[in-house]
Amino acid sequence: MTAFLNAAFKALRIIGRIIIFIFLVLLALGNTQEISFQLIPGLVWELPLILILFIAFALGILLTLLSGISLARFKKSRS
Incomplete structure (x- = not known):
């Protein structure tokens, strides 16, 4: 039963990623105007x-x- 659920969740994750990818494409x-x-x-x-939009998104991630x-370095240096 657990193996089945793991496979089902993995399939749902893949389907979700495909849907998000299609949405982004x-x-x-739809936004190619200059x-x-x-x-x-x-x-x-x-x-x-x-x-x-992509550049702003990438800069936000960076x-x-x-x-x-x-923040991790700061916390590490304080402990």
Whole structure:
């Protein structure tokens, strides 16, 4: 019984990941229009919206990981 449940949950996890992947691909295909991205005055880039969303997502992950590493080092040094 346990082996069956493990296999069922593994299959559900795979199906869930496939659904999320398909959703993200459809999101990317629906947001291909060009937008003006102005980082500083006078510097404007024309980039696809999905690229800017992906860059923001990746930077968020990177900053989260870096803050987690810094917090872990801080806790380790205090103990």
